[in-house]
Amino acid sequence: ALGGFAGAVLLAAFALFMAIESIMRLIDPVTIGFNQAIVVAILGLLVNGASGIAVGMATNIPPHNLGEVVDATLALIDDPDLSTEALIDYVPGPDFPTGGIIVEPPASIAETYRTGRGAFRLRARHEVEDVGRGQWQIVVTEIPYQENKSALIEKIAHLAHDKKIQNVRDIRDESDQTGIRIVIEMTREAQPQVILNNLYKHTQLHVNYSMIM
Numbered sequence: 001a002l003g004g005f006a007g008a009v010l011l012a013a014f015a016l017f018m019a020i021e022s023i024m025r026l027i028d029p030v031t032i033g034f035n036q037a038i039v040v041a042i043l044g045l046l047v048n049g050a051s052g053i054a055v056g057m058a059t060n061i062p063p064h065n066l067g068e069v070v071d072a073t074l075a076l077i078d079d080p081d082l083s084t085e086a087l088i089d090y091v092p093g094p095d096f097p098t099g100g101i102i103v104e105p106p107a108s109i110a111e112t113y114r115t116g117r118g119a120f121r122l123r124a125r126h127e128v129e130d131v132g133r134g135q136w137q138i139v140v141t142e143i144p145y146q147e148n149k150s151a152l153i154e155k156i157a158h159l160a161h162d163k164k165i166q167n168v169r170d171i172r173d174e175s176d177q178t179g180i181r182i183v184i185e186m187t188r189e190a191q192p193q194v195i196l197n198n199l200y201k202h203t204q205l206h207v208n209y210s211m212i213m
Contacts, residue, residue, distance in 0.1 A: 043069060043070070043073060045061060046061065046063075046064045046069050047063060047064055047065075047066050047069055048063055049061050049062050049063035049064070049094075058212055059212050059213065060210055060211055060212045060213075061211070061212075061213055062094035062096065062120070062145070062209060062211055063094060063095060063096060063097060063145075064091055064094055064095050065091070065095035068090055068091045068092075068095070069091060071090045072087050072090035072091050075087070075090055084110075084113065084114050085110070087113075088109075088110050088113055091113075092106065092109065093109045093120075094120065094209075094211075096122070096144070096145035097145070098142060098143055098144070098145050098146075098147070098180075099125055099141075099142030099143070099180075100122045100123060100124055100125055100142045100143060100144045100145065101122070101123045101124075101125055101142075102120050102121070102122060103121045103122070103123050104120055104121055112211055113213075116211075116212070116213040117211065117212055117213070118210075118211055119208045119209060119210045119211065120208070120209045120211065121206065121207075121208055121209075122144040122145060122206070122207050122208070122209055123144065123200065123205060123206045124140045124141075124142060124143045124144060124205040124206070125140070125141050125142035126138055126139060126140045126141065126196070126205075127139045127141065128192045133188075134188055135185075135186065135187075135188055136186055136190070136192050137183055137184060137185050137186060138183075138184040138186070138192060138195065138196065138199075139181060139182070139183055139184075140180065140181075140182040140184070140205065141179060141180055141181060142179075142180060143180060143182075143204070143205070144204060144205070144206070144207045144209070145209060147204045147207065149173070149175070149180065149182070150173075151204075152182070152203060152204050152205070153171060153173055153182060155202075155203050155204070156168070156171050156184065156199065156203055157171050159198075159202055159203070164198075164202065165195060165198045165199065165202065166190075166195075166198075167186050167187045167189060167190035167191075167195060168184060168185070168186060168187075168190075168195065169185045169186060169187050170183075170184075170185040171183065171184050171185070172185075184199075
């Protein structure tokens with residue numbers, strides 16, 4: 001289970017989904033028009049994201065920022081001929097509830113939205129803290145979307161134990177209700193960037209998220 005801050009964020013997303021579902025039950029397409037009902041459904045789909053597989057087809061829609069999606073929808077209502085490029089100004093990319101960093105140039109993200117198919121490279125957000133006496137520690141504060149924190153910590157611990165990642169002295173979970181905090185203690189001779197590169201290579205601190213819309 002995610003637990004902590006990430007769990008709270010996903011719980012909020014689920015609550016939003018339930019609210020939209022309740023609205024859809026109350027909507028009478030005959031009263032407000034079928035097009036308006038579809039707009040509400042699409043808003044929920046884009047904000048919460050969705051994935052599914054059917055015969056000969058699949059979809060994987062990432063979650064998006066509610067405010068950005070609403071602004072884009074209002075702009076599209078005002079100008080139905082709004083270009084994809086103009087819409088991207090309102091919604092520049094996904095908004096993943098567990099945070100992290102999308103390490104893609106804006107042009108690549110825009111091309112994914114133009115074609116409806118592509119992938120985003122996601123990385124955990126981290127800080128390198130000076131703990132004195134010439135020692136440093138890596139602190140992970142956000143993890144890629146849909147990754148399990150406990151499994152991630154266990155994976156790093158196994159890699160350190162098997163010496164596949166060198167110079168890691170300890171790893172502990174200091175997460176609480178304010179957010180994620182995974183602390184990776186390093187030995188004195190460690191180089192933080194080298195360890196980070198190995199973590200990106202061997203763990204889910206760096207993942208690819210495919211988008212099919």
